[in-house]
Amino acid sequence: MEHLKDIAVYVETVEAGGFSAAAKRLNLTRSAVAKTVARLEERLKVRLFHRTTRSQNITEEGRFFYERCQRAVEEIRAGEAELESGRREVRGKLRVTMPVIFGRQCVAPLLIGLLDKHPALELDLSFSDRVADLRADGLDLAVRNGRLKDDSETMARRIAFQRLTVCAAPAYLEKHGEPSDLDELPTHEGIVYGKRDSHDTWVFPSQDDPWRVVLPRSRLRLDDLESIRDAACAGFGLAWLPCWMIRNDVAAGRLRQVLTSVPSVTFETHAVWPRSPVMLPRVRLAIDTLVTELPSLME
Secondary structure (H helix, E strand, O other): OHHHHHHHHHHHHHHHOOHHHHHHHHOOOHHHHHHHHHHHHHHHOOOOEEEOOOOEEEOHHHHHHHHHHHHHHHHHHHHHHHHHHOOOOOOEEEEEEEOHHHHHHHHHHHHHOHHHHOOOEEEEEEEOOOOOOOOOOOOOEEEEEOOOOOOOOEEEEEEEEEEEEEEEOHHHHHHHOOOOOHHHHHHOEEEEEOOOOOOOOEEEEOOOOOEEEEOOEEEEEEOOHHHHHHHHHOOOOEEEEEHHHHHHHHHHOOOEEEOOOOOOOEEEEEEEEEOOOOOOHHHHHHHHHHHHHOHHHOO
């Protein structure tokens, strides 16, 4: 049993990228992790890591051993999941990463709501627009917007569609009028998203071409969607934003959707998790909750 524990620590160390990161994940000291790896090396009579004062790099023998240990640990986790799935109570820590604004406004409230129904469940939520490496970062689940890259190490399920819409404050529309079609957009002030290498264009589905590209007139460029929404509410122009972001503002009368008869751009949102023979019940619970409840927040 002690040998199995050592192997589990070793697998975590490789996936975390070093002793310190593994210690943080496992709630151990760095010294304890280092001693565990040293104990394995002594038993196997091989060097698993090249050590320096700042880093630990896996050796060729260490990589060979990890690949086989990782399979064994996955089987143990799968067995635990099968046993856990027979219990009525969902338990354990669920680590989820999600985009910052979308996660804060739409995803996190749904997942946090699970805590009342499942007292043995723990949540560790991370907000980042970076595409995380699920295994390396020790994550159980990711919520990702847009097209997914091919990845043999992960599995995915679509959980919602997002739609972009043009909107403006009532005060702006009273002063400048409401556009009746896409041809009128360039005559209006637009608040554009302006990160590096981005283009000042809004895109709409078209019958003649794959996309209809519109260049709005703009004096205001912002690289934060919430700031664009705030500027639109303040009457500085038209904005092109996800429906979920402005739904409360529309309901409160701060914004009004325009060009509602024009087809909108839509894109998919997926739940992504590490490929495994068996899905942990807490992961399945989170995905099923998002599939059921997230679409109602998208309009």
